[in-house]
Amino acid sequence: MSDGDPQPRPSLVDTPAAALSRGTAPAPAIVFDRVGVTYGRGRHATVALAEFTLRVAVGETVALLGPSGSGKSTALKALAGFVRPRSGRVWLAGRDVTDLSPAKRGIGVVVQSYALFPHMKVRDNVAFGLKAHRAPRTEIAARTAEALAMVDMAAYAGRLPRELSGGQQQRVAIARALAIRPEVLLLDEPMAALDAQLRQSMLVQLRELRNTLPDMAVLYVTHDQTEALALADRIAVMRDARLVDVDTAQNLWQHPPSAFTAGFLGGANLLSCTVNRVSGGAALVTVGAATLRVEAPDRDHRAREANSPGLLCIRPHTVRIGAAAERNALRATVTSLVWRGASTRVRLAVDELGVEVTADLPGQVTRTVGDVVGVLFPDPAGVLVPPPISAETDAVASGSAKLGGRA
Numbered sequence: 001m002s003d004g005d006p007q008p009r010p011s012l013v014d015t016p017a018a019a020l021s022r023g024t025a026p027a028p029a030i031v032f033d034r035v036g037v038t039y040g041r042g043r044h045a046t047v048a049l050a051e052f053t054l055r056v057a058v059g060e061t062v063a064l065l066g067p068s069g070s071g072k073s074t075a076l077k078a079l080a081g082f083v084r085p086r087s088g089r090v091w092l093a094g095r096d097v098t099d100l101s102p103a104k105r106g107i108g109v110v111v112q113s114y115a116l117f118p119h120m121k122v123r124d125n126v127a128f129g130l131k132a133h134r135a136p137r138t139e140i141a142a143r144t145a146e147a148l149a150m151v152d153m154a155a156y157a158g159r160l161p162r163e164l165s166g167g168q169q170q171r172v173a174i175a176r177a178l179a180i181r182p183e184v185l186l187l188d189e190p191m192a193a194l195d196a197q198l199r200q201s202m203l204v205q206l207r208e209l210r211n212t213l214p215d216m217a218v219l220y221v222t223h224d225q226t227e228a229l230a231l232a233d234r235i236a237v238m239r240d241a242r243l244v245d246v247d248t249a250q251n252l253w254q255h256p257p258s259a260f261t262a263g264f265l266g267g268a269n270l271l272s273c274t275v276n277r278v279s280g281g282a283a284l285v286t287v288g289a290a291t292l293r294v295e296a297p298d299r300d301h302r303a304r305e306a307n308s309p310g311l312l313c314i315r316p317h318t319v320r321i322g323a324a325a326e327r328n329a330l331r332a333t334v335t336s337l338v339w340r341g342a343s344t345r346v347r348l349a350v351d352e353l354g355v356e357v358t359a360d361l362p363g364q365v366t367r368t369v370g371d372v373v374g375v376l377f378p379d380p381a382g383v384l385v386p387p388p389i390s391a392e393t394d395a396v397a398s399g400s401a402k403l404g405g406r407a
């Protein structure tokens with residue numbers, strides 16, 4: 001902090017107010033600055049969010065992606081004002097709102113259960129926030145109609161929530177959040193209660209809605225990577241109350257910055273390898289008896305010493321099987337097959353590595369459990385990821401938790 005600067009300054013992020021006063025980039029719509037949230041006290045305390053730092057630009061959609069219990073909802077609640085951070089600050093549009101009540105933050109929030117008022121008609125549900133803000137009556141009517149039209153629910157204004165399907169209720173909840181014309185929209189697993197087909201069409205509708213409101217920042221909480229990939233400009237991956245990685249979906253997918261992200265986003269075979277040689281963005285590695293050319297992103301410095309251990313991420317859909325005697329094939333035994341329509345997920349025990357590899361093969365595969373085959377990788381075979389730290393190492397080494405992932 002510079003001398004005499006009166007602003008409390010976030011350390012890892014530029015102060016929004018400071019950026020504004022310099023006349024540089026506009027303030028981010030959302031800033032989390034080292035936010036910590038702990039539930040309960042003493043021995044029963046749960047750290048739900050630790051040192052959480054993230055910024056979302058005006059007009060940007062960021063997905064908070066992570067397993068159940070990783071702190072996603074807590075982050076959203078800290079921003080909305082439903083829980084009080086024990087440490088750190090939250091900012092909206094350059095304003096520190098940490099001490100403001102939820103209603104004064106002017107955020108649109110959609111929660112998983114929709115939380116519609118059961119005794120109120122759709123139009124009154126949608127108008128609720130406007131009435132709370134004491135908007136003039138004519139404006140309430142106009143904005144309610146506008147918000148219902150945005151989610152294609154104008155024809156249902158006179159119904160009660162129980163007279164609507166789950167998908168329709170969800171759209172009303174979104175209309176209610178949008179009616180106050182928020183600069184920031186928070187969605188917490190809004191599709192969790194919808195069936196797969198409805199979810200697909202809601203994803204398309206949410207994207208269209210997003211395009212009609214280009215200046216709104218959206219924070220979208222989900223444990224479902226397909227939702228994150230479909231909607232987000234950037235994905236923030238969370239684990240155990242912490243932010244693990246944040247980047248565009250494409251970067252996280254192509255060059256996973258961590259073993260955890262590799263496995264959680266897209267599913268991954270994570271194989272220990274020896275890195276023989278690195279040049280430019282490529283490396284030559286050995287995995288068992290196979291020598292493979294792989295991608296080596298710049299930041300992967302540890303892999304740059306010759307013959308150092310490395311960790312290789314290979315996506316299941318790139319793995320092929322052939323004859324065990326084929327050149328550069330890893331000899332393996334089929335341990336399971338699950339037909340999924342367009343593809344078959346095959347699990348293969350690679351004898352010499354002592355791990356299982358997952359392959360998603362096109363169509364229906366005519367192999368049986370116990371078949372001995374050769375596992376083949378493409379060229380380049382995958383991408384080096386930074387070796388995991390602590391707990392993850394065991395999972396990778398034993399070939400358990402991370403293999404196959406959740407593609």
Ligand code: ADP
Nearest residue numbers: 039040046048067068069070071072073074075
């Ligand atoms: P997510 O949304 O990623 O599933 P949450 O933010 O809901 O995760 O929860 C993070 C952690 O905090 C979990 O361990 C959860 O059990 C705990 N937790 C959440 N809400 C409360 C609460 N009101 N009281 C105590 N613990 C809570």
Ligand code: MG
Nearest residue numbers: 072073074188
């Ligand atoms: Mg949650």
